[in-house]
Amino acid sequence: MITPYSCASGQEYILRYGEKNPAQIIIIQPFFEEHNRLKQVIVSIMRGLNAAGIGTALPDLPGTGESLIPVSTVTFDAWRAALSAAAAAVRPQNGPLLAMSFRSGALIDDAAGADALWRCAPETGPRVVRDLLRTRLTGGAKAMTNSDGMVDLAGYKLQQSLLDSISAAVPATTHPTRIARLKTDAAPADVQLEGSPVWRRSEPGDDPILCDAIIADVLAWVKTCAAS
């Protein structure tokens, strides 16, 4: 089902599966192009978790997904505040609220106020901005900030201040966190998953191997969280 939530810029929507389940996970998607590339995989994971009795909630933050707010008006703090509002709207009365974030979603996942965090291939802010800037390497466009303080980057018109905030952001270390990465990723992780980096694929789609690996790890993680 799709339910609304309110934030400073107006009303946004949350896609939910298994909203009556006692355990609920709020899912934070990556920003920009990776948001689109991962959508199908995330929804497959939500369906799989629902089948195993875990409820999930996927909010669209202002300027992302189906939001009607132009991304050019969005600030980093507005994303954090909207995530807090969405988390409050889905927090179960008698059970834990957990959070799963994918990639750059890890930069704001602490704002959900969840009891524990599960992160898939988390990114630091400087790496997110570097990825955006890299699209210019072979694109030819060199101009950066326009006179109105806006930046045209990788097909997005963004406020320079948003990029500055992302550049300064790193995933928070304030919550119990489990980090998952692909087996092919050389960076340290709590678990290494089978599957491919769908978030970087030119023609994204589903990846059942990755989905199954994530569902299995998250189910085990939810049990650990319930026991602690």
Added chain:
Amino acid sequence: MNEAEKIESVVRAVIRDILGVSQHRVDAFTHKTGLFGSLPELDSMAVANLLTELEDRLGIIIDDDEVDGDMLEDFGGLIHFCQRKVKG
């Protein structure tokens, strides 16, 4: 498999995973197979993803200054570049 062969196999896997080039096609790549400008899947957005994925899998950092036509011109150029970076 020696170090150079390992790097070549990582580069092939990255091209398959990131550009969606089939295993069959990427297996047929030679060092002379053209990349940027020849391989339609490799547009500017894909270049950014390809470089970042290579960094993650090989544990290297690629400076933007190092990205030029030679490095991405053909498969052999990209492999040699990665081998040089891994050696440091």
